[in-house]
Amino acid sequence: MLEKRYEELINIINEADYNYHTLDKPTITDQEYDKYLRELYELEYAHPELKRDDSPTGRAGGKILEGFEKVTHKIPMLSLSNVFNESEIIAFDNRIKKEGITPKYVCELKIDGLSVSLQYEKGKFVRAATRGDGVTGEDITENVRTIKTVPLTLTEEVDIEVRGEIYMSKKVLEEINEVRKSEGKELLQNARNAAAGSVRQLDSKVAASRKLECWIYHLPNPEDYGITTHMEALEYMRHLGFRVNPNNKLVHNIDELLQYIEEKQETRDDLPYDIDGIVIKLNSLPDQKIMGYTAKYPRWATAYKFPAKVVLTKLIDIVFTVGRTGQITPNAVLEPVIIQGSTIRRATLHNEDYVISKDLRIGDIVSIRKAAEVIPEVVEAIKERRTGEEKPFEMIKFCPICHSPLMKKEGQVDYYCFNQGCDRRHIEGLIHFASRKAMNIDGLGDQIIEDFYNLGFIKRFTDFYKLYEHKKDLTELEGYGDKSINNLLDAIEESKHNSLERLIFALGIPNVGEKTAKLLAMKYDTLDNLINADFDELVAIPDIGGIIAKSIKDYFALSFNMDQVNGLKELGINMTYTGEKVEENENFSGKTFVITGTLVKYTRDEIEEKISLLGGKAAGSVSKKTSAVIVGENPGSKYDKAKELGIPIWSEDDFEKMLGE
Numbered sequence: 001m002l003e004k005r006y007e008e009l010i011n012i013i014n015e016a017d018y019n020y021h022t023l024d025k026p027t028i029t030d031q032e033y034d035k036y037l038r039e040l041y042e043l044e045y046a047h048p049e050l051k052r053d054d055s056p057t058g059r060a061g062g063k064i065l066e067g068f069e070k071v072t073h074k075i076p077m078l079s080l081s082n083v084f085n086e087s088e089i090i091a092f093d094n095r096i097k098k099e100g101i102t103p104k105y106v107c108e109l110k111i112d113g114l115s116v117s118l119q120y121e122k123g124k125f126v127r128a129a130t131r132g133d134g135v136t137g138e139d140i141t142e143n144v145r146t147i148k149t150v151p152l153t154l155t156e157e158v159d160i161e162v163r164g165e166i167y168m169s170k171k172v173l174e175e176i177n178e179v180r181k182s183e184g185k186e187l188l189q190n191a192r193n194a195a196a197g198s199v200r201q202l203d204s205k206v207a208a209s210r211k212l213e214c215w216i217y218h219l220p221n222p223e224d225y226g227i228t229t230h231m232e233a234l235e236y237m238r239h240l241g242f243r244v245n246p247n248n249k250l251v252h253n254i255d256e257l258l259q260y261i262e263e264k265q266e267t268r269d270d271l272p273y274d275i276d277g278i279v280i281k282l283n284s285l286p287d288q289k290i291m292g293y294t295a296k297y298p299r300w301a302t303a304y305k306f307p308a309k310v311v312l313t314k315l316i317d318i319v320f321t322v323g324r325t326g327q328i329t330p331n332a333v334l335e336p337v338i339i340q341g342s343t344i345r346r347a348t349l350h351n352e353d354y355v356i357s358k359d360l361r362i363g364d365i366v367s368i369r370k371a372a373e374v375i376p377e378v379v380e381a382i383k384e385r386r387t388g389e390e391k392p393f394e395m396i397k398f399c400p401i402c403h404s405p406l407m408k409k410e411g412q413v414d415y416y417c418f419n420q421g422c423d424r425r426h427i428e429g430l431i432h433f434a435s436r437k438a439m440n441i442d443g444l445g446d447q448i449i450e451d452f453y454n455l456g457f458i459k460r461f462t463d464f465y466k467l468y469e470h471k472k473d474l475t476e477l478e479g480y481g482d483k484s485i486n487n488l489l490d491a492i493e494e495s496k497h498n499s500l501e502r503l504i505f506a507l508g509i510p511n512v513g514e515k516t517a518k519l520l521a522m523k524y525d526t527l528d529n530l531i532n533a534d535f536d537e538l539v540a541i542p543d544i545g546g547i548i549a550k551s552i553k554d555y556f557a558l559s560f561n562m563d564q565v566n567g568l569k570e571l572g573i574n575m576t577y578t579g580e581k582v583e584e585n586e587n588f589s590g591k592t593f594v595i596t597g598t599l600v601k602y603t604r605d606e607i608e609e610k611i612s613l614l615g616g617k618a619a620g621s622v623s624k625k626t627s628a629v630i631v632g633e634n635p636g637s638k639y640d641k642a643k644e645l646g647i648p649i650w651s652e653d654d655f656e657k658m659l660g661e
Helices: 002-022 030-046 086-097 170-182 191-199 204-209 230-240 254-270 285-291 352-358 423-434 446-455 467-475 482-497 500-506 514-524 527-532 535-539 546-557 559-570 604-613 637-645 652-659
Strands: 070-072 105-111 114-121 124-130 136-138 160-167 213-218 249-251 275-282 301-305 310-322 328-339 342-348 365-371 375-381 406-408 415-417 592-596 617-619 628-631
Touching: 002 030, 030 310, 030 328, 086 254, 086 275, 086 301, 105 230, 105 254, 105 301, 114 191, 124 136, 160 191, 170 191, 191 204, 213 230, 249 254, 254 275, 275 285, 310 375, 310 423, 328 352, 328 365, 328 415, 342 375, 352 375, 423 446, 423 500, 467 482, 500 514, 500 527, 514 527, 514 604, 535 546, 546 559, 592 604, 592 637, 604 617, 628 637, 628 652
Parallel strands: 592 617, 592 628
Antiparallel strands: 070 136, 105 249, 105 275, 114 124, 114 160, 160 213, 275 301, 310 328, 310 365, 328 342, 365 375, 406 415
């Protein structure tokens, strides 16, 4: 199995390299390529006996085009290793510190273009070459000569080689595609491919018409010029007349490095050219020598790749889960993929209609994004990537746990298991009860609750508060020491004092979410008051419609549920609202607000909490009914919609003024 996957990865990467470097027609995304290459590295690290001499992990670039003469690099043009999240950046920093180095780093924008080597003799431009395979590249001298930002004569008569990135600006790409569209020609896919294709034109007049540009970022042999730091090398190249990016910055520690990355990630769309990450280099050349090189990468540098907003991966399978209400949910099992810094292996597919409407099939290449930057979501199947071996989706007819027949509720699209004795429903209900936004019992993860359920320790909500009776049994379980057991029991005891809204949410009343639970707790003050509220009274509360009101009445009408509530009461669980009360404020009472952008002074939850306590409510989208939009940095489409509709826009400072703070 491992051997088969290893061969498959090599074939995928080799084909992608050929299409990308030789044909300039990529068939997979950069994100997919990084994922496959990373998996190949991990396989070779874990199973070195698998590694082949011709493995793609042993080379640094692409193949040589037959249309250009070959050039051998005197100093190999190595590529960089990649890191994808904050923890991997910190690990890179720690590896350097382990060598006794106190690192300072130069941070540079990772331009999305084509690497180039420029050669000068006595200050005169004589040759340009692509990276190629890292050892041998392509002679592209005549095409590079047409790039106006590449100096043909330097300020000093020096023999020197420098390296940089050739790219096409966003504006030029747009202008070229407008012309190509009017001529009925195929549009250029993106600025990187356009730049690479332009440099490889055999007719230099075509290359000249593409208005390419170049940034210089590396001097391969700085010691020959009496230079001791990378920052000095950048300044020396700038002095010679090379175009060096003004965004380069020397940072003195990991905190400054992470801050630089955050700033550039937020403002990348404002740049006139594409970047896909940040390059991090040790500034001290003696320190670079200490770190040295692998066969492919320098150990003193790495490239942080910005998290993709939409990534592609393979839909391996569709499995079904049972929720606490009995709702059956299809879930996508995915080839692991990194999106916005986290590894995603699963994503909800919601219901049968959702899967059918998107025509998702097992084996499809699918695009994934994080909805609201949190929840993984399958966007669509990439149908042009289908091979004919994909399997159509089929909805199951029986519960995957208890095998009871599944049915839809009237007027709903979801299927349900109606068996009240279904173990999975009970387990999901217990997991929800202990979760962070419900009773917040620290130390009770999903798997632990499932284990305790199967062992018979916890079957009902009240059993959480009787777990101390099983303390001796717990000590006999693997991984449970006295300290961890005591911490867990303390957390359970502490949860007794939660305010009422947590308990209402924890009970798992259908259609009663976290915000509705808070609204009910503030309105009724005690759980008994809520239980005794009549239907008409509930419907009269703003944002509580007939469906929610019926769910509440139906829930407390069941003797099983009331037995649990009364049992919790006898065990000393708080049944009273202890949070802040609503204060009427004319700036907020009865009004609706939308929050967008990156907030600085508050979190989104803090603003929504304040709005709620002043009689207002927060909504997710802008409409004519929106009273104001509260914006942070980089607000996006909601801000544009508010301007279009003439809705007041508040900054965080404006929000504070309206609060009276």
